[in-house]
Amino acid sequence: MIYPLRRAALAALLLGVSATAMQAEMMAATAPPDAPKFDAQVEPVYVNRSDIAEFKALPAYSEPAWVKAFVDAGKLPPVAERLPKEPMVYKTANMPDGNGVYGDVMRHVIGGRPEGWNFWAGQTYGWGGIDIALVECLTRTGPLFEVNAADLQPMPNLAKSWEWAEDGKSLTVHLIEGAKWSDGDPFDTEDIDFYWNDVVMDPEVTPLMGASQETYGVGTTLDIIDAYTFKMNFTTPFPEAVLYAMAYGNFCPGPSHVLKPQHPKYGGKSYAAFHDAFPADMMNFPVMGAWVVVEHRPDDIIVTRRNPYYWKVDESGQQLPYLDEVQYRLSTWGDRDVQAVAGTGDFSNLEQPENFVESLKKAADPSSPARLAFGPRSIGYQLFFNLSANGWGEPDARAQAVRELNRNLDFRKTVTYAVDRQRIGDSLVKGPFTALYAGGLLTSTSYYDPASTVFYPFSLDSAKEALKAAGLEDTDGNGVVNLPGGEDLNVTLLVNADYATDKNVAEGVVAMMADVGVKVTLNSLAGKDYDNAREGGKHDWYIRRNDQEFVSVVQGISRLAPTGPATATWHYANAKGELDLLPYEQKLVDDITAFNSTQDAATRADAMKDYQKTFTENVNAVGLTAYPGALIINKRFANIPLGAPIFMYNWAEDNIIRERVFVPADKQIGAELHPGELAGKLGEGTIKAE
Ligand code: BQZ
Numbered sequence: 163m164i165y166p167l168r169r170a171a172l173a174a175l176l177l178g179v180s181a182t183a184m185q186a187e188m189m190a191a192t193a194p195p196d197a198p199k200f201d202a203q204v205e206p207v208y209v210n211r212s213d214i215a216e217f218k219a220l221p222a223y224s225e226p227a228w229v230k231a232f233v234d235a236g237k238l239p240p241v242a243e244r245l246p247k248e249p250m251v252y253k254t255a256n257m258p259d260g261n262g263v264y265g266d267v268m269r270h271v272i273g274g275r276p277e278g279w280n281f282w283a284g285q286t287y288g289w290g291g292i293d294i295a296l297v298e299c300l301t302r303t304g305p306l307f308e309v310n311a312a313d314l315q316p317m318p319n320l321a322k323s324w325e326w327a328e329d330g331k332s333l334t335v336h337l338i339e340g341a342k343w344s345d346g347d348p349f350d351t352e353d354i355d356f357y358w359n360d361v362v363m364d365p366e367v368t369p370l371m372g373a374s375q376e377t378y379g380v381g382t383t384l385d386i387i388d389a390y391t392f393k394m395n396f397t398t399p400f401p402e403a404v405l406y407a408m409a410y411g412n413f414c415p416g417p418s419h420v421l422k423p424q425h426p427k428y429g430g431k432s433y434a435a436f437h438d439a440f441p442a443d444m445m446n447f448p449v450m451g452a453w454v455v456v457e458h459r460p461d462d463i464i465v466t467r468r469n470p471y472y473w474k475v476d477e478s479g480q481q482l483p484y485l486d487e488v489q490y491r492l493s494t495w496g497d498r499d500v501q502a503v504a505g506t507g508d509f510s511n512l513e514q515p516e517n518f519v520e521s522l523k524k525a526a527d528p529s530s531p532a533r534l535a536f537g538p539r540s541i542g543y544q545l546f547f548n549l550s551a552n553g554w555g556e557p558d559a560r561a562q563a564v565r566e567l568n569r570n571l572d573f574r575k576t577v578t579y580a581v582d583r584q585r586i587g588d589s590l591v592k593g594p595f596t597a598l599y600a601g602g603l604l605t606s607t608s609y610y611d612p613a614s615t616v617f618y619p620f621s622l623d624s625a626k627e628a629l630k631a632a633g634l635e636d637t638d639g640n641g642v643v644n645l646p647g648g649e650d651l652n653v654t655l656l657v658n659a660d661y662a663t664d665k666n667v668a669e670g671v672v673a674m675m676a677d678v679g680v681k682v683t684l685n686s687l688a689g690k691d692y693d694n695a696r697e698g699g700k701h702d703w704y705i706r707r708n709d710q711e712f713v714s715v716v717q718g719i720s721r722l723a724p725t726g727p728a729t730a731t732w733h734y735a736n737a738k739g740e741l742d743l744l745p746y747e748q749k750l751v752d753d754i755t756a757f758n759s760t761q762d763a764a765t766r767a768d769a770m771k772d773y774q775k776t777f778t779e780n781v782n783a784v785g786l787t788a789y790p791g792a793l794i795i796n797k798r799f800a801n802i803p804l805g806a807p808i809f810m811y812n813w814a815e816d817n818i819i820r821e822r823v824f825v826p827a828d829k830q831i832g833a834e835l836h837p838g839e840l841a842g843k844l845g846e847g848t849i850k851a852e
Contacts, residue, residue, distance in 0.1 A: 188575065188624040188631075191779065194617040197597030197605060200790055202537045206308035206805035211315070214256045214305060215474075217248040217322045217338065223479045226264040226486065228838050229470055231851035238470055238840075239346075241481055246340035248322070250474040252482070252822050259800035261476045262484040262824025267834050268799070270488065270815075271507040273495035273660050274689050276458065279447040282361045282416040283437040284368045286690050290498070291509075291815030292464065292490050293370070296451040299414035300335065301405055303717050304816025307807050311608070316405045320349070320415070320450065330399030337390040341473035343448040344841060347419045349473075350389045356418035358384045360425050366433045367425075371411030372697070376726025378404050378413075379758075403719050403758045410812050411718075417448040420844060445848075446841040452483040452821040454841035456848045464490040465835050467848065474821055484824035487834045495661055502794040505531030509815075511808035512792040513541055513707075514663040515591035521794065534794045537807035538606040542599050542708040542788040543667050545581075545655075546732040547574060548701055549744060553736035555699020563645050564653055564702040569744055572632035574781035577671075577703075578618040579625035580678045586670045587787045590663060601785030602777040603770065604708065606810070609715045614771040616779035625678040636679050643679045652681045656695055656704035659686040667786055668705050699734055705786070706731070710811060715770060717811045719758065722773065723750035732783065746780040793818075798829040 225233075225241045232238040254261055272290025279285065287293040294304075301316035309317075324335045341349040361367050363375060375382060381397040382404075394404065407413060424430040424439040440447055445456055450473070453466035466488045474482045491507060499517040501507030503524040512521050512534065525534035547568035548555070557565060567573040578601075587596030600617040603610045618624075629635075634643040634651060642650040653675070657668040665686060672682045682703075687695055696704050711718035720729045724747055727735035735741045743751070753773035757766050777783070791808035801823045808814045825831075839848035 188579065188627045189619055189621040191616045191618050193612055194600045194615045195598050197539065197788075198594035200536070200539060200594045202790065202805060202807070203535045204805040206803065208308055208310045209256060210313040211309055211317050213253060214309075214317065215250050215252050217318070218251055219248050220251065220475065220477075220479045223249075223475060223481055225470075225481045226468075228851065229468070229840070232470070232840060232849075235851050237849065237851065244342065244346075244471045245475065245481065246338050246342075246473050248339065250319075250322075250338070252474065252476050252819070254477045257476075257801050257822060258803060259824075261478050261480065262801060262822070263827050264480070264484055264486065264824075265827065266485055266798075266825035266830040266832075267487040267489060268485050268820065268823065269491065269506075269508045269833065271491040271493050271498040271501045271510070273493065273498065275461070275492060276442040276464065277690065278438060278442050279440040279444065279455070280416075280421070280437055281370045281414070282357070282367065282421060283433075284370050285437065285440075286370055286693075288464070288490065288492070289689075290490060290495075291813070291820075292466075294410060294813065294815045295453055295466065295488060295820065296447075296449040296455065297410075297414045297416075298450040299410050299412065300337075300408035301413075302816070303406060303409040303714075304812035304814075305803070305819055306811045307817055308803055308805065315402070316409050319409075321408060324405070326400060330396075332393055332395045333404065334387070334391065334393045337392075338473060339390045341450070342471040343417050343419070343450060344454045344469040344471050345417075345446070345448040345844065346471060347417065347448065349415075349450060351386045351392050353415040353418045354384070354392050355386050356422055356425075357413070357415040360422070360427060361416070364427075367436070372728065373407070373412040374726065374728060376729050377407045377720050380726065398759050400761050401758050402761065403716065406716050406719065409717065410816055415450075420448060444845050446844050446846065448844065453488045456836055456839065456841050459492075461492050463492060463835075466490075467836055467839060467841055470840055472821070476822070483821040485820070487836065488820070489835065499794065502532050502796070503530065503534070505796065508532075508796040508799070510794040511814050512794050513808060514661060515595055515789055516662050516666065518591045518593075518595060518792075521792070525794065530797075532794050532796050534792050535805075536790045536792040537805065538810070539597060539788050539790045540604060540606040540713045540807055540809045541791050542604045542712060543664070543705060543786040544599070544601055544708065544712075544783040545577065545671060545703055545705050545786060546783045547703055548699060549733040549747065550699060550736065550742065552740055552742040554734045555701070557699075560649075560652065561654075561702055564651070567632060567634075567651075568702070570632050571780060572628045573634070574784070575618060575628040576625050576632060576678060576680065577675065578781050578784045579621045579628055580674050580680075581671060581784060581786060582620045582674060583785070583787060584620070585674075586667055587789070589666055589670055590787065590789075595789045597788045599785030599788035600778050601781070601783045602712065602774050603715065604713045604788055607713055607715055609767065609770040609774075611767075611771045611774060614774040614778075616775060618781070622677060629678060629680070634679075641679060642681045650681055652683060653702045654685050655682050656685045656687065656692065656701035658692040658706075659688045660692070661707070664705060664707065671705070671786070696731060697728075697734075710809075713809060714811045715757075719754060723747070723754040725751050725754055744780075746776050746782070749776045750782065798825050798831065799823050800826060
């Protein structure tokens with residue numbers, strides 16, 4: 163690596179110029195430039211969690227008349243027997259339009275495709291709100307966007323309450339009592355036991371969002387106390403992050419009564435067979451969510467019908483959800499925006515700036531079927547470096563050489579100096595939307611501190627100086643710098659092919675790196691293939707739209723640093739479980755550990771300031787662009803919370819609390835595809851009352 167530098171120094175000496183003088187100064191880092199002012203259009207009405215919902219028994223319950231017909235036909239127990247002892251009761255005062263009426267449909271459009279229904283073995287449902295609707299979790303954080311800072315803690319959900327031991331070393335959790343799966347099977351700690359021991363703690367099983375023991379703290383154990391109580395034991399006091407790790411994506415128990423028999427530990431044929439046991443054409447998979455999958459036409463549509471055992475009601479005793487059907491049209495993410503503003507779809511997270519202008523134009527028309535409201539600047543793209551040099555992803559010689567370079571700060575500085583963030587943002591959309599993003603925490607989180615954020619401004623000269631300092635020069639004059647063996651440096655950049663924005667940002671990076679003599683080749687993969695390549699370390703660099711951790715800190719906090727062998731998506735352990743952290747990466751780990759080890763707000767804020775400074779001055783990732791998203795939703799829907807962001811603690815599909823959303827009778831569009839039908843037995847079709 164030092165070879166080219168020695169030659170260059172020799173050349174400089176011959177020219178009577180000292181090598182150090184030859185290296186002009188790299189431009190000094192600065193504080194991040196002020197972002198163009200862009201306020202969220204509507205502010206939430208801030209409340210406490212207890213203002214949203216509570217658990218209590220009501221004197222009487224009701225259900226849609228067409229569901230009552232199933233009871234009258236002896237095909238369902240009476241609604242009171244289908245509900246838990248104390249259902250979750252959504253409070254009317256927190257509903258923007260009050261208690262709703264039954265009927266109608268919400269028509270989603272999504273870009274993913276369901277692999278199968280075994281979320282617990284890592285199968286995706288295709289995103290876009292399907293899994294959020296079907297797979298409910300112990301706590302819930304989507305609606306926290308409207309919760310007062312003083313009450314900011316995950317909302318109770320399947321876990322209706324919890325208490326810490328005096329010393330904070332254990333947490334006793336109380337499940338809702340008497341809730342049932344959509345096929346009538348009881349929900350209880352049998353499901354918790356299976357999830358913890360045979361999913362999270364089984365190294366052969368990886369749930370979709372990667373929950374592992376590290377997610378809940380190394381050394382954490384779980385004891386079942388009784389049918390509705392369990393206890394988690396920790397090695398450090400008061401790890402409150404665990405309560406967030408009980409929300410969507412992590413502690414979301416599966417139906418053990420159907421999963422367990424397929425698991426190799428309980429007679430299942432193999433782990434592969436367990437993974438594939440519930441294929442996407444198998445209907446009526448039992449859920450705790452508000453709707454059940456009753457039809458899947460590949461590449462066309464998924465239809466879900468209300469869950470007659472859903473365990474939530476409104477204060478008048480109406481069993482939720484109000485909407486009888488939710489559909490997911492299987493298309494593309496870009497088409498979701500188009501259909502939402504056209505009115506053929508009902509919902510979109512406007513998250514691709516290329517569609518901003520057209521969507522704004524269409525929604526501005528008073529006759530537009532949809533309303534559009536921008537939220538905070540909570541979408542961010544970063545370029546990450548694969549920092550493993552000890553074998554994660556089985557690199558070949560070329561890839562290994564790039565990883566060694568990735569571990570060199572001067573090489574990482576080359577990239578952050580070479581990218582013109584303004585040009586990247588303008589290539590997506592002109593106007594006040596995009597901001598120059600330094601990387602790390604987004605400005606929309608309360609933990610963001612500009613004084614702790616190190617920003618390397620666009621400077622081609624500085625990029626070239628950094629490249630030289632990293633020992634790379636174009637020794638054969640072909641415009642591309644060379645590795646010590648003389649071959650051109652060629653970096654592969656992994657990008658998600660499902661989004662125009664991901665590709666446009668990546669193409670901008672390729673062009674800008676070429677300007678400084680670094681050849682970058684795109685590896686553009688669709689959804690799950692992209693996720694598998696990223697998680698499998700099959701990349702030199704990858705571009706990623708942030709997940710929750712960079713916009714909320716507390717949701718997904720274990721992903722902010724390599725706190726375990728497979729937590730920080732830029733640096734996993736090798737096959738032997740070894741993590742070769744760089745010294746600054748260890749500091750990131752220490753900052754996250756410090757954050758998790760205290761309940762003191764000031765100490766937490768300091769830990770995140772140190773994290774942000776360490777992350778950005780070491781260019782752990784290159785921030786590229788950040789911008790606000792907009793929620794587009796059809797105007798016929800009521801109970802859409804004010805100021806619901808498309809992304810913060812979770813996506814809008816969670817944030818708007820769909821089970822409370824309704825369509826007034828006079829606005830219902832009669833677009834249900836299975837009117838009057840409920841899910842039948844697992845693997846069979848739907849059932850009718852008569
Ligand atoms: C929102 C979201 C709901 C995943 C997914 C998708 C996957 C990633 C990410 C977003 C889609 C939509 O995002 O883009 O607006 O509806 O589904 O889950 O990008 O490929 O793996 O993290 O959430």
